[in-house]
Amino acid sequence: MRDKIFKKLLVGCCILVLLVCAGMIYSLVSGSLSAFNQYGFFHFIGSSEWDPHPDRETYGALSFIVGTLLTSFLALIFCIPFSLPVALFTGSYFRGKKIATFISSIIDLLAGIPSIVYGLWGFYTFRPIIIDLGLNSQGFGILTSSIILAIMIIPYASSLSGEFISMVPNELKEAAYSLGGTRLDVIRTVTLPNAGSGIFASYILALGRALGETMAVTMLIGNTNNLPRSLVDTGNTMASIIANQFGEADGLKLSSLIAIGLLLFGITAVINLIAKFIMKKFN
């Protein structure tokens, strides 16, 4: 009897969560309909015009889609040379050693730092460096945001890919050593190829995080609405344009922001699905 009630309760909660999800998607879709109807779906995502002037209001998402993809992929590229060595260190070279545990916990600590703190640090400490280097007079922009984003995703990428590296069966590594390989040879020919798809999936998940990251990027990207022309240009990502403009938006502009939100949701969902799929195949 109690078992039945408990089961019903669980089912009820699950249904509730699904309903909330469905409700969210529904409101995103219905909120964005007027923007899509006004400009057409493909024109909306293909246009880089963002003009809120009441007489000639036009909105297009291209600048922000480009801003998002640029910052995220740059961040991913910057993060690989740091996260891969960390992953190899904790997952292979020093697997199970105190030093590896120590490093992993420091990395986990990094993962727990709130986005706003990264933003602050980027704003007050890192931005002046960019200015001093003469890359950009204000220090804001795509490059600045990408580097901070890279630091933010290093923990995810390294702990996840370290996990996959440590899952490479010992018997394969022993077989490789027994053929006379050095540590480097074994990593190169056996460990990395065998962990390859898992590592790839880890980076896709990290990319997913970078795509949606809002606070730090909003503080550092410079908040301009044109298509970025170079890496030191300012811009906006899909997340940061919403964060910057939702407060004073209504009508068509609000609908356009919601549409951008829906697109972002779609992109991250697809990215995460791909990563999950690869990981499933890996196991």
Next chain:
Amino acid sequence: MEQEHIQISNPILQLKDVSISYSPGKNAVKNVSADIARNKITAIMGPSGCGKSTLLRAINRMHELYPDIKIMGEILLDGKNILKMNPMEVRRMAGMVFQRPNPFPTMSIFDNVVAGYKLNGISLGKSEKEEIVERCLTNVGLWNEVKDSLFKKGTFLSGGQQQRLCIARALALKPDVLLMDEPTSALDPIATNRIEELLLDLKNEFSIVIVTHNMSQAARISDYSMFMYLGELVEYDTTQTMFTNPKDKRTNEYLSGQFG
């Protein structure tokens, strides 16, 4: 302690007072001394936990992957103390085949055979590779079975074929000695039989040390047999003598199935 074992002339391997411990003060292998014959099959038998794998793995210095393992004594391969050599070189000279077939799953059959070269950073020409692959797969009786699917993954093969692939992979580096740790214990009788026949062929070219739990296997294929018990080498003799006229009570009890 000094044990009197069989004398081998011109041995390929010489173990001199070898002791190995996983933790200080507790030796898993105790003062083992033995010479191992060239171009013969030497079987190591003994109940579970007696140190067979530990001893075998020390011969190609696998123990060094685990820093807690300490080894004392000398192991001479062709007269040279392997413990003083470069471990990568030792491992090329002493090929190892493991209990469970472990072909590299990301590599094709072809690449598995030449994996040793890739791992050692030796680049071979295409025709050299093809020659090695054909020779080694022929050596292990796999050539006719896989010659049309050389570029498929090795993991699609049956267990017995995979194990023969692993033997081919070890042979490709032309080792002086082939170390095998229960290479057939994960295989069915037919696959086991094929590997046994293969080993009898291979001993013309290689010296083989095989750990086995299977006494009839030792009797069928080995020329010399060791019996280990609690880390000690209790008895070492020709297989014939060992099975017909064991000198030690413990050997006799083990061979007659009273423990193990």
